[in-house]
Amino acid sequence: QQQVKQSPQSLIVQKGGISIINCAYENTAFDYFPWYQQFPGKGPALLIAIRPDVSEKKEGRFTISFNKSAKQFSLHIMDSQPGDSATYFCAARNSGGSNYKLTFGKGTLLTVNP
């Protein structure tokens, strides 16, 4: 059972364009939704995160949009740069659970062409 579904699997964007990655979740107990960025040979690093009490959070060029009723959230990367080329994972967590584990999507490989 895949609790967090992520799309697309891969994405190619021109420099300066907008990258959009979408995720949908099933477990309504999830209450924390982070996005992680992973470069080859490195571990995932937290990029930005949101709680369901807000519909949008922006940090620099990165924005999370959250739709609680649809159980969907998305990452928007404005003015995409070649240095943004990486794999992006959405994740979710139930803070009321016993182990605080993150449940990840399958990832999106983003390529930003110069």
Added chain:
Amino acid sequence: GAGVSQSPRYKVAKRGQDVALRCDPISGHVSLFWYQQALGQGPEFLTYFQNEAQLDKSGLPSDRFFAERPEGSVSTLKIQRTQQEDSAVYLCASSLYREDNEQFFGPGTRLTVL
């Protein structure tokens, strides 16, 4: 300060061998997680420690997998009688408090079972 470190970074094992993977979390971090990341997939939860107590091992795929954190700092993930399906990157993550949102990931150990 130093981040999460893992060793070895790469491990090649023959099928049936036992392996031990080490994780050094960020000093003072209470929570420690192990995740398994198959090629082209998102990380999947294996087990969770709060200090030295293993509070959840529901993600361990079989009884060949064993994890410990005897003094509440360094952790070791041991896999006995390795199988080809164990080939993956094993990621360790730590967070300061149990309730802390951000999990800091190490670079992972890439295990290849021949």
